[in-house]
Amino acid sequence: MSAEAKLDFAVLLASSVHDMKNSIALIMHQINQLPPQSSDSGVDVGHLQLEANRLNNSLIQLMMLYKVENQQYQSLPDEHYLDEFIEDVVLMNQPTLEPWGIEIEQQVDPELCWTFDKNLVVGVLGNIVTNVIRYARSKVLIQVRERDGNLSLVVEDDGPGYPEQMLGELQKCRMGVDFGSGSTGFGLYFSVLVAEHHRQGDRYGQVRLSNGGQLGGGCFELILP
Structure with a gap:
C-alpha cells in the first residue's frame, strides 16, 4: 500500500470516528434520560451507561492519537x-x-x-x-x-x-x-x-x-x- 493510500485511510478513519462520536453522544444523552432498571422494562441502564462510556472514551482517545501522530494536536x-x-x-x-x-x-x-x-x-x-x-x-x-x-x-x-x-x-x-x-x-x-x-x-x-x-x-x- 502506498504512503498516499495509508494517509487517505487515516483521514477517512478520523472523519468516521468524529461522526461516530457525535452518534454516541446522542445515545448517551438518551440513556441518561432512562429510569433505573425495573422489573417491567428489564433494561439494565447501568450496563448501557458503562458500555456507552467505554466506547466514547475509546473514540476520544483515537481522535487524540490521530492528532498527536499527525502533529495536529495543540498541547495546552x-x-x-x-x-x-x-x-x-x-x-x-x-x-x-x-x-x-x-x-x-x-x-x-x-x-x-x-x-x-x-x-x-x-x-x-x-x-x-x-x-x-x-x-x-x-x-x-x-x-x-x-x-x-x-x-x-x-x-x-x-x-x-x-x-x-x-x-x-x-x-x-x-x-x-x-x-x-x-x-x-x-x-x-x-x-x-x-x-x-x-x-x-x-x-x-x-x-x-x-x-x-x-x-x-x-x-x-x-x-x-
Whole structure:
C-alpha cells in the first residue's frame, strides 16, 4: 500500500470516528434520560451507561492519537489545583458509577498545584475509572500526591488486582488482542503515550501497575514530572 493510500485511510478513519462520536453522544444523552432498571422494562441502564462510556472514551482517545501522530494536536499545559481537577473527574464519572453501587473516594492535598495537559490526563483517568467498574467490588480510591519531585495520580480499587504479567512500569505498551477477554490494551497504550507526552528536561511521565495499596486491589499510577 502506498504512503498516499495509508494517509487517505487515516483521514477517512478520523472523519468516521468524529461522526461516530457525535452518534454516541446522542445515545448517551438518551440513556441518561432512562429510569433505573425495573422489573417491567428489564433494561439494565447501568450496563448501557458503562458500555456507552467505554466506547466514547475509546473514540476520544483515537481522535487524540490521530492528532498527536499527525502533529495536529495543540498541547495546552497549564497549572491546575488537583483537588478541583479530581473533583471534576469524579463528577464526570459519577452517573456511570452510581448504578453499580461503587463508592469513589478522593485523597488530595488541597494546596497541591501542578502543570499538565488537562484534556489528556482527563482522558486517561476517565478511561481507568470506567474500566475499574468491571472489577471493583464496592470502592474506588483516587489518591494524588507529590513524590520525589513528580506528581503521582493513583486509581485503586478493591477488586482482584492486575494479572502478574502486567505489573510494573509500562513501556511502549504493545497493542494486542486478548481473545479471552476481548481486550486490546488500547487504554493502557494511550496512557503510556500521554505520560511520555509530559516531559521536563530529560524526565518524562510514566505509568505503573501494581496490586495492594489501601484497598487491596489493582493500583494504576500515572506519574508526571
